[in-house]
Amino acid sequence: MAYDKFTVLKSTAVPMPIENVDTDQIIPARFLKATERKGFGDNLFRDWRFNNDDTPKQDFVLNNPIYSGKILVAGKNFGSGSSREHAAWAIYDYGFRCVVSSFFADIFKNNSLNIGILPVTVTPAFLDKIFTAIEADPKAELTVDLDKQSITIDATGESESFDINSYKKHNLMNGFDDIDYLQAMKEEIAAFAEKSLY
Amino acid sequence: MSQVPATLFDKVWDSHVVRKIEDGPDVFFIDRHFIHEVTSPVAFLGLENRGVKVMFPGKTFATADHNTPTINQHLPVQDPLSANQLKALETNTAKYGISHWGLGNPKNGIVHVVGPENGITLPGMTIVCGDSHTSTHGAFGAIAFGIGTSEVEMVLSSQCIMQPKPKKMRINVNGRLGKGITPKDVTLYIISQLTAAGATGYFVEYAGEVFENMSMEGRMTVCNMSIEMGARGGIIAPDETTFAYIKGREKAPQGAAWDKALAYWKTLKTDEGAAFDKEYHFNAADIEPMxxxxxxxxxxxxxxxxxxxxxxxxxxxxxxxxxxxxxxxxxxxxxxxxxxxxxxxxxxxxxxxxxxxxxxxxxxxxxxxxxxxxxxxxxxxxxxxxxxxxxxxxxxxxxxxxxxxxxxxxxxxxxxxxxxxxxxxxxxxxxxxxxxxxxxxxxxxxxxxxxxxxxxxxxxxxxxxxxx
Incomplete structure (x- = not known):
C-alpha cells in the first residue's frame, strides 16, 4: 500500500512517558476483525483512551487538547508483543508519521517502516530532554529530518542523530515499498527456489 | 579445509539469503509460510490491488484459529465480523490454491500446534507467519519468526521478505530441573532475568542439559516465549528427540527423502568456538514454579x-x-x-x-x-x-x-x-x-x-x- 513520502517533519508532539507500551494497548485484539485496512485510528489506544461506555478518559494524553501533532514520543520498549501490523496502521491512521522512543520492539519497527512511519531511536537522555521540552511548552516543536538523520528540539536547538539503513531511508524518502523491489527480482528468486531443499 | 566456526543460526540464515543489499536488509527466502484469518486478509487485498499472484501456493498453509469459537464449532459463527474473516480466509486460499484447514476440518487448530504435529515444520527451514509466536517452530532447529501483514504480502507474492540479520545470543541452562518445574517455568524464569526487552535485536539459541533433556512439546513452549523477552526468535539444535518426533508425521519426508534430510539435519548444530554477541548461563536448580x-x-x-x-x-x-x-x-x-x-x-x-x-x-x-x-x-x-x-x-x-x-x-x-x-x-x-x-x-x-x-x-x- 502506497504511503506519503517522508522527508522533513516539523511538528508538535504528543508525550507518552510510559515504558513497555505493547501492541495490545495500541490496538486491542477485539478490534482486529476487519478484512480491510480502514478505521483503525478510531481504536488507537482504545482502553486507555475510552471508558467502557465509550466516553473519553479525560486524563489520557490523546484526549488532552493541549497536546497534538504528527509525532508520538514514548517511553522505552515501545511496540512490544504481538506482530499485528494493525498497531502501526492505527498510529498512521490517527495521524502520526513518526514515533520517537529510546528503544523499539523489532517487529513493530519493521512494520512501521513498511507502512511509512518513521521510528526514531534516541538516547534515554535525549528522550528526557524531549519530554522536558514538551512539559515546559506543549506547543514545542520537533524537527525530524530524514535525509540528515537528525531530530531537533526547535526551542533549544538541541539535536541528535539517529540510525536508519540507507535502503529503508531511500524507500521512505521516495514512498517505495519492499514489494516493488521483490517483484523486480522474481527470476532470481525463482532460480534460488529451484535449489531449495524444501 | 578450515572454516570459520558458525552458529546453528548462521548456517540456516546464510543458506537462505537470495541477495544481500549493501547497508540494507537481506532478501531472505522463506520455506514455509503459515497464515491465519486475522493478519492475512489485507495482504490478499494488496495482491489484488497490485494484480500479483501467489508465487508458490504450495509453500503456504492456512488454518483458522485466532477468531474461532471454542464451543459449538459445528454451528455458524455468531459474530458477523469473525465470520467474515473466516470466510475471507476460505475464499482467498481457494482462489490461490493454498491448503486451508478451516473450522470443522479435522486438522484444524492453532497454527503453531498444527504445523509441527503434521510434519510441516522441519529442521533447517525458514518459517514465518503473521503472528509473533511463530518463534515456536524454532524448537525444531528452524529459523522461525513473526511478521507483519506487509511482509505476509511479500511472502505470498515473492516467497521472500527483507530482513536485517539479527544479532546472536545463546542462553545456556545446565543442571537438572526439580520436581514440578516445567518448560514454562524455565522460560518465565529466563524472561524474568533478562526482562521483557532483554533480547530485543537478537535471535536466541537455547543450549545446555535442560533443553537436551526436554521433550519437543517443552522445547516448543520455550521457543514460543522467546518473543516475550523481545527476541526475534529462539532456536534449539535438532537431535534424536527431534527426529523421533518428526518421523512418520504426515508431511514429513519418507524413505530416501527422509535419509537425505536426516543427513542434513545432523549438521545443524553450532560449531565449537562459534561466536555469539551475547551469552547467558543459568542453573536449573535456581528455577522454581514461576x-x-x-x-x-x-x-x-x-x-x-x-x-x-x-x-x-x-x-x-x-x-x-x-x-x-x-x-x-x-x-x-x-x-x-x-x-x-x-x-x-x-x-x-x-x-x-x-x-x-x-x-x-x-x-x-x-x-x-x-x-x-x-x-x-x-x-x-x-x-x-x-x-x-x-x-x-x-x-x-x-x-x-x-x-x-x-x-x-x-x-x-x-x-x-x-x-x-x-x-x-x-x-x-x-x-x-x-x-x-x-x-x-x-x-x-x-x-x-x-x-x-x-x-x-x-x-x-x-x-x-x-x-x-
Missing part, C-alpha cells in the same frame, strides 16, 4: 517469593507502580493464597498433549474449586483426540471440568472467551498485558501445573504441595 505479578511477561517470580519492591522491579518506578496498580497487587506481597477467578489452559504456548497430562496429574482425584471458571482448550483436534484417547478427559470430567474445542481462545480473547474486568486469571498463555484476556482482565502467567493447582484450590498455590 508466576507473573505484573503486566509484562518479564514481571515474573518464583511462586514462593514476594513481589519485588519498585526499586528492584527494573525500569521506571512510575511504569512499575502503574503495572501493580492495574493488577491490584502491592510491593513485597506474597502471591501464594491470592484468589483466582479464572483458569485457562491452552494456547500455542501450553496447548499440547504434555500440558494436559500435567494438568490432569494435579486435578486427578480432586474437584474444581466452585468459584473458578476454567477454560480447558486443546491446541488442535489432534490434541483433543489424544486427551480423549489417554483417558485425560475422564479425569477432567470427574473433577468437574469441561473440555472445549481448539483455538487461540482466551490467550488473546478475540472470541467470546473473555475474562471480565477486574477478575484474576491464572493462564498458561504467553502474555499478561493489560486487557489481553478481555478489557480490564488481570492475568497471572504460569505453567499447566500451577494452573491446575489454582483450579482445584481457587487460590494461587505451589503445585509441589499437591504432588506425591
Amino acid at each position: 508466576i507473573t505479578y505484573g503486566t509484562n511477561p518479564g514481571m515474573g517470580m518464583g511462586i514462593t517469593g514476594h513481589i519485588p519492591a519498585a526499586e528492584n522491579g527494573g525500569g521506571s518506578k512510575a511504569s512499575y507502580e502503574k503495572s501493580l496498580e492495574y493488577m491490584g497487587f502491592a510491593e513485597e506481597e506474597s502471591m501464594i493464597g491470592k484468589k483466582v477467578d479464572y483458569v485457562f489452559i491452552g494456547s500455542c504456548t501450553n496447548g499440547r498433549i504434555e500440558d494436559f497430562r500435567a494438568f490432569a496429574q494435579i486435578v486427578k482425584g480432586r474437584k474444581k474449586a466452585e468459584h473458578v471458571t476454567a477454560w480447558i482448550v486443546p491446541g488442535s483436534h489432534i490434541v483433543e483426540q489424544q486427551i480423549k484417547d489417554e483417558g485425560i478427559l475422564d479425569i477432567l470430567t470427574e473433577a468437574g471440568f469441561q473440555l472445549r474445542q481448539p483455538g487461540c481462545s482466551a490467550c488473546l480473547a478475540m472470541n467470546d472467551d473473555k475474562v471480565p474486568a477486574g477478575k484474576y486469571a491464572v493462564s498458561t498463555s504467553n502474555r499478561n498485558f493489560e486487557g489481553r484476556q478481555g478489557p480490564g482482565s488481570r492475568t497471572m502467567l504460569a505453567s499447566p501445573l500451577v494452573a491446575a493447582a489454582a483450579a482445584v484450590t481457587g487460590v494461587v498455590t505451589d503445585p509441589r504441595t499437591l504432588m506425591a
